Structures are given as structure tokens and as C-alpha cells.
Amino acid sequence: MRVLITGGAGFLGTRLARTLLQRGQLCGAPLARLVLADLGRPADDLCADARVQVRTGDLLAQLDALMAEPYDVVFHLAAAVSGECEADFDLGLRANLDTTRALLEACRRQAARGRVARFVFSSSVAVFGADPALPLPEVVDDRTLPTPQSSYGIQKFICEQLVADYTRKGYVDGRAARLMTVSVRPGRPNGAASGFLSGIVREPLAGLLAVCPVPPETRVALASPATTIAGLLAVAEASREDFGGRTALNLPALTVTVQQMLDALHAVGGDEARSLVRFERDPHIERIVGGWPARFSSARAAHLRLIPDGDFREVVLQYVRDHPQAVTNRQALRLAG
Amino acid sequence: MRVLITGGAGFLGTRLARTLLQRGQLCGAPLARLVLADLGRPADDLCADARVQVRTGDLLAQLDALMAEPYDVVFHLAAAVSGECEADFDLGLRANLDTTRALLEACRRQAARGRVARFVFSSSVAVFGADPALPLPEVVDDRTLPTPQSSYGIQKFICEQLVADYTRKGYVDGRAARLMTVSVRPGRPNGAASGFLSGIVREPLAGLLAVCPVPPETRVALASPATTIAGLLAVAEASREDFGGRTALNLPALTVTVQQMLDALHAVGGDEARSLVRFERDPHIERIVGGWPARFSSARAAHLRLIPDGDFREVVLQYVRDHPQAVTNRQALRLAG
Incomplete structure (x- = not known):
């Protein structure tokens, strides 16, 4: 092969x-x-x-x-x-x-x-x-x-x-x-309009500030x-x-609001991580992200036994487990360990 | 311009x-x-x-x-x-x-x-x-x-x-x-799978035999x-x-059955024209034509005030009026005149 x-x-x-x-x-x-x-x-x-x-x-x-x-x-x-x-x-x-x-x-x-x-x-x-x-x-x-x-x-x-x-x-x-949209991506911010959907988890877990350019009720897949x-x-x-x-x-998608993503970040990384995310609306990114579909019904994927991620907290823990060297948040490392 | x-x-x-x-x-x-x-x-x-x-x-x-x-x-x-x-x-x-x-x-x-x-x-x-x-x-x-x-x-x-x-x-x-699919096309048969949708009108009106490769109940747009x-x-x-x-x-479509097309041919060209169409099923063409959509709801076209042809008899008469030199059927020429 x-x-x-x-x-x-x-x-x-x-x-x-x-x-x-x-x-x-x-x-x-x-x-x-x-x-x-x-x-x-x-x-x-x-x-x-x-x-x-x-x-x-x-x-x-x-x-x-x-x-x-x-x-x-x-x-x-x-x-x-x-x-x-x-x-x-x-x-x-x-x-x-x-x-x-x-x-x-x-x-x-x-x-x-x-x-x-x-x-x-x-x-x-x-x-x-x-x-x-x-x-x-x-x-x-x-x-x-x-x-x-x-x-x-x-x-x-x-x-x-x-x-x-x-x-x-x-x-x-x-x-x-x-x-x-894949989240959480490791590495550095890549400037894509969707970049913040990884950044608002990745940066705070590394002790860095992150900016969220869309309102918390924004729904994403x-x-x-x-x-x-x-x-x-x-x-x-x-x-x-x-x-x-x-x-x-x-492919299957987990539908979450940005608020739910931040709640998951909070659950994994505590106040320390959550406090590092600041909202600063960017109408340009808001318009782009608002044009993306947020809810999917993926029957063909389900036929292949492909199911969406269960909840975003598990996704955050997956990131911490896969990239411990990029995480400084002690609570997150302990929970993932 | x-x-x-x-x-x-x-x-x-x-x-x-x-x-x-x-x-x-x-x-x-x-x-x-x-x-x-x-x-x-x-x-x-x-x-x-x-x-x-x-x-x-x-x-x-x-x-x-x-x-x-x-x-x-x-x-x-x-x-x-x-x-x-x-x-x-x-x-x-x-x-x-x-x-x-x-x-x-x-x-x-x-x-x-x-x-x-x-x-x-x-x-x-x-x-x-x-x-x-x-x-x-x-x-x-x-x-x-x-x-x-x-x-x-x-x-x-x-x-x-x-x-x-x-x-x-x-x-x-x-x-x-x-x-x-445009019908009635003038000229010679072009060998396209849809060709018969013009041929079963054009050939009989010129006094020529035509073969219909699909059953009369076939619905087309x-x-x-x-x-x-x-x-x-x-x-x-x-x-x-x-x-x-x-x-x-x-663009808008008129939905008709092949039978309705032949009825229109009969109405315009009489028994003389109708008798020149022979059914001879061709499974290959039947399969291709059967895969085409036959019914359309064209709201955007309607917004541009585009409406489908009213009925197929009028379409046959349009052909006779536009191409009298290609028509030998006397009744059709008289009706179109």
C-alpha cells in the first residue's frame, strides 16, 4: 500500500x-x-x-x-x-x-x-x-x-x-x-477569519491574552x-x-456558541484562563463568520458512523492532552493528565 | 453598445x-x-x-x-x-x-x-x-x-x-x-440524446419518419x-x-409528456403527421432522459417576468411559422399561416 x-x-x-x-x-x-x-x-x-x-x-x-x-x-x-x-x-x-x-x-x-x-x-x-x-x-x-x-x-x-x-x-x-472549522488548532495564530475559534482557547491556556471578535451568542460549527x-x-x-x-x-459538526466555548475554557482552565479572553467586536470578521452555517444534519456521515464531538469541554481537554508543551495552565494540565 | x-x-x-x-x-x-x-x-x-x-x-x-x-x-x-x-x-x-x-x-x-x-x-x-x-x-x-x-x-x-x-x-x-431542452429545433437530427424531442415534430411535418425512443408517458421539461x-x-x-x-x-420550463407532444403534432399536422412517428424503445436514451428533471418551479425566472411556453401546440405552430420552408404538411402550414 x-x-x-x-x-x-x-x-x-x-x-x-x-x-x-x-x-x-x-x-x-x-x-x-x-x-x-x-x-x-x-x-x-x-x-x-x-x-x-x-x-x-x-x-x-x-x-x-x-x-x-x-x-x-x-x-x-x-x-x-x-x-x-x-x-x-x-x-x-x-x-x-x-x-x-x-x-x-x-x-x-x-x-x-x-x-x-x-x-x-x-x-x-x-x-x-x-x-x-x-x-x-x-x-x-x-x-x-x-x-x-x-x-x-x-x-x-x-x-x-x-x-x-x-x-x-x-x-x-x-x-x-x-x-x-477545526478547533482547537495548535501553533500560532494564522490570520484566518476563523482563527479566533482556536485562539480563544489556545492562547489563554498558554497564559496569553486572546481577543474574541464576535458576540458570545454567535453560533459556530x-x-x-x-x-x-x-x-x-x-x-x-x-x-x-x-x-x-x-x-x-x-463531515459532522458540533454546534456551539462562543459563550459555550468560553464556558468550556473556564471549566478546564479556571478563572485564570477565562480572564485572558477579551471581547472586541470586529464587524468584518463578524460578517464573515455570520455567513457560515452553524447547524448541520449529516446523514451520510452518520451512515459512515461518523459523529460530531460530544461537547466542547472534551475538545479542550483533547487539545491539552495533545499539546501539553503548549499549555502553561496548571489546572488544565491536571484535568487532562 | x-x-x-x-x-x-x-x-x-x-x-x-x-x-x-x-x-x-x-x-x-x-x-x-x-x-x-x-x-x-x-x-x-x-x-x-x-x-x-x-x-x-x-x-x-x-x-x-x-x-x-x-x-x-x-x-x-x-x-x-x-x-x-x-x-x-x-x-x-x-x-x-x-x-x-x-x-x-x-x-x-x-x-x-x-x-x-x-x-x-x-x-x-x-x-x-x-x-x-x-x-x-x-x-x-x-x-x-x-x-x-x-x-x-x-x-x-x-x-x-x-x-x-x-x-x-x-x-x-x-x-x-x-x-x-429547446424544442422544436430546426435542421437535421444532431445525435444528442434529447434530439428526438425535436425530431418527433420536425421530421413528420417534413413528411419524414421519426422514431420515438421513450414511452409516451415520459415527462420532459x-x-x-x-x-x-x-x-x-x-x-x-x-x-x-x-x-x-x-x-x-x-429558465422556465413547460412540462409535457411525450404523448402530449404527439397530441399537439396531431392537432397541427393531422393523421398524416402523427402516423409518421413510430415508437421504438432505446433503453440507453430512456435511462438518460429519465434522469432529467421534468418539473420546475422557477421563482427567480418568474420575478424577471419569464414564463414557460403555454402549451405545446403553440410551440409546434411557432416552429411552422419560423421554418415554413422545412414543412411540407399542408394542414400545419394552413393553421400557422
Whole structure:
């Protein structure tokens, strides 16, 4: 079993790679080779694993070399993020649309040589935006029409269509899964509009101030890193029949208010953590976040036995357990321990 | 007012061009120049009009020359048809996706020079296919999720997304309208799966045998050529507010059974015409046509005062009036006269 992860040095790619190496198998076959392609170098523990091969550089530029040997499963996670795509229209088209198309074309050539790759495409909840003339329903389900309101969302939605058609033609065995906003992300603030949904937990647990730009009653749809990775793996391992058609699938989401997130932070990190969050409304971010769907009914995901995180307190504890070195709050470390 | 019609020598392009030249204006401004771009040469009457400029050749190859002067309105009708796209995957991607994107890019360069073109994109009811796992609702409306089941439908749906995003960015003032199956098309059978929906009227009225490959109770959604052109013009002339958002709009459809079509043929052309239609079921075509939506609720089109054809008898008479030279049936010519 040869597996490729594009964006293999990113936050989700790294976590997916570690999970795969630990499991040692995918779709019932032993993991012989895991290729991690990304602009930068993956984490040291990944590079040290004998099964891992690292390919750094621009994906589109190195595609021929990267695809010289066939893959059984491709996880295509690499993408320019929403802020970049909004600031640089051409970059978004190249990094998201052109690169995905070229990768699908490479898989098509592989299929012509006799091996059809399973192709897991990480789409995004960002396909759902509020077209002023066609507002989103209160609850988004598997049949809700996406009307993306960002170039990133448009590019993801276009790639979903390409994956569906390459699959219909038998060029890949493609599955597009829409990832929810992932919280709590480790690391530094990344400037995304959704960044505060991790920052208001991560920073206070590290003893740092955090600003919340939206009112406490704001409702959002989240998934923890562990739930997100479980979703990608379930989508990769599902039979075509269980996946259900060729249309993109919404991964499950936990619906919480920002107030509930802060209550969970309080429960885990005490007054010390909670007091480090300050509200400072930002109308720009408020408008963007307000356009995102907050409630999902994900029947197809449930059919794959994928369920949302149970409550946000557990999500906070997951973060503390996974990243103790980034946490200074003693109560949180004790509770997680 | 400078107007471009791509596919300007095709059936709909020709009819749109004639209508525009006859009106002499679009969006309230006099029509000074009408550029018709197509692989082949437009009809003689169009070429003879002093306002018309003809550009023959591959659209993608001649794009720079074609877009050297700015346009106020672009009607982008040119496309490889569904059968071609299914037979030649690369041709479809090039003729439909790459060409539309290049045309939008050219419009973006024009916008950078100060003139934002109104961009009318002819999408298609073919975006609606029956994903086995997500069957279409009984009535398709403006919020129905398209799950295209052909490369042509996928490409049209992708281009709708590009038009929406180029519009959001201010690069064009784009409007995508989904055309219904047009009946009665003049000319020769074109081999499309939907071809019989014109053929079972056109051939008998010319004294020729026609084969109907689906059972008489089959329900289909149609629009006459006149109603289709009226739809394109209304979409072009609508204010952005009246168009309603940036999502593609379904043009109105008349829902009829094949039996009702044949009854209309009988009413217009008598026993002589009706007796020339033979049923000969074709499971392949039956399956394709059965996957198309047959009933529409088109609120956005209605808001633009676009209504479906009233009944199919009137559609047959429209055909006879528009193409008397192609009709030999005396009763039909008398009724239409």
C-alpha cells in the first residue's frame, strides 16, 4: 500500500500521517510507503520513519516526479487558504484549481496503466456562504446547495465537481469530504477569519491574552482535530456504496456558541484562563463568520458512523492532552493528565 | 453598445443575433456593433448586416484578437455538446472549461482597463442529473443541488461557479442562466440524446419518419426557441438586484409528456403527421432522459417576468411559422399561416 498526502507537512497532514504510521495499515493493507509532499519539510518524527518519503516543493511543479510511481490512496489536503485566495486571485486558481486538476490528470494516467487510485479530497465548509438572494437554510444537510462567497469556497466546490466526474469516468475512485472549522488548532495564530475559534482557547491556556471578535451568542460549527482525521480515514476506507454517490459529503459538526466555548475554557482552565479572553467586536470578521452555517444534519456521515464531538469541554481537554508543551495552565494540565 | 455572441453561428446564436439586430438596442443603448464568433460562418443575412463583424475559428485560439476591443455585453453560448464531451473528455474540458475561463480572464483584463462587461453565460438543465444516492426532488427549484451526471453538465456547473466568483470580484457583471431542452429545433437530427424531442415534430411535418425512443408517458421539461431567447435577453437586461444573487438561474420550463407532444403534432399536422412517428424503445436514451428533471418551479425566472411556453401546440405552430420552408404538411402550414 503506497499512500500520498499532499500538504503532508501541514497541521492536518502531519496528524493524518502520524495516525497512518501508528495504525500501520489503510483499507486493510499494510502501509509500505507514505509519501509526504509539501512546500516545507514535515516534522522530524515523520521524516525519521523508514516508511516515509519526503517531497518538498511546489506541488504543480514537481507533479511528474511525484507521480512517477503509482499510489493506492491519495489524500489531497494541500491548498492555498481562504485569506491568500481572497488577496491573490491568480494564486488561488493555480494552487487550488489547477493543481487539483493536474493531480487528477496524473491519477488518470496512472489508471490508464491499470491502477485506479482512491482519491480523498479535502473540501471545506467554506463552500457554504450566504448568497444575499438565496440565504442558507437554518440546518444544512447533504442536499443543501452551496453558494460559495469566497474564491477559496468556489475553488473547493469546483474541485468537488472535478473529483465527481473523474470518478464517474473511472479515472479515480474519488471521495470529497467537506471539513468543518477545526478547533482547537495548535501553533500560532494564522490570520484566518476563523482563527479566533482556536485562539480563544489556545492562547489563554498558554497564559496569553486572546481577543474574541464576535458576540458570545454567535453560533459556530466545529470539529476537533481527532474527529476531523477520523472523518478523512472513514471516507478513505468506505465502500463506494457506503460513501453514497459521488457528491461531496459534509463531515459532522458540533454546534456551539462562543459563550459555550468560553464556558468550556473556564471549566478546564479556571478563572485564570477565562480572564485572558477579551471581547472586541470586529464587524468584518463578524460578517464573515455570520455567513457560515452553524447547524448541520449529516446523514451520510452518520451512515459512515461518523459523529460530531460530544461537547466542547472534551475538545479542550483533547487539545491539552495533545499539546501539553503548549499549555502553561496548571489546572488544565491536571484535568487532562 | 458593442456585443459579442460566442457560438454566434449556432442555432441559438443565430436566432439571438437576428433578434438583437431587429431590436436595434440592448439594455437601452443602440446596438452599434455585433461580433459573431464561431467555428463556422454565420448565416448570410447576418453577415450582410453592416453592424455585424464575423470572427471564425477556434475561440480559445483567437481570443486575444477577439477581445482586443472592449465589449459591453458578452453572450457566451459556444460549447462542445454533451455527446462530444462524453466521447472526448479532454475536448470537453478544453472547449467548455478552459475556453470559458480564458474568456472570463479576457473580460477581467478589460475591467482592469475600466469597462466591466455584462457576461451572460448559457448554462444548461444538464447540470441536474440523478445521483443514484441523492435522487432529484419531484420539483426542481432555484435551491436544488445540481449533481451532474455527465462531463458536459459538470463543466457547465463549474463555469457557473467561475462566473459567480468573477462577478463577486467585480471582473464581470455575470449572469448564468440554465437553458432547458429547446424544442422544436430546426435542421437535421444532431445525435444528442434529447434530439428526438425535436425530431418527433420536425421530421413528420417534413413528411419524414421519426422514431420515438421513450414511452409516451415520459415527462420532459422544454422551452421553445422564442422563449429561450426571451430568457437570455431578460437575464442580460435585468438589474443585478432583479437577477437575485450570483447563483445560476433556471429558465422556465413547460412540462409535457411525450404523448402530449404527439397530441399537439396531431392537432397541427393531422393523421398524416402523427402516423409518421413510430415508437421504438432505446433503453440507453430512456435511462438518460429519465434522469432529467421534468418539473420546475422557477421563482427567480418568474420575478424577471419569464414564463414557460403555454402549451405545446403553440410551440409546434411557432416552429411552422419560423421554418415554413422545412414543412411540407399542408394542414400545419394552413393553421400557422
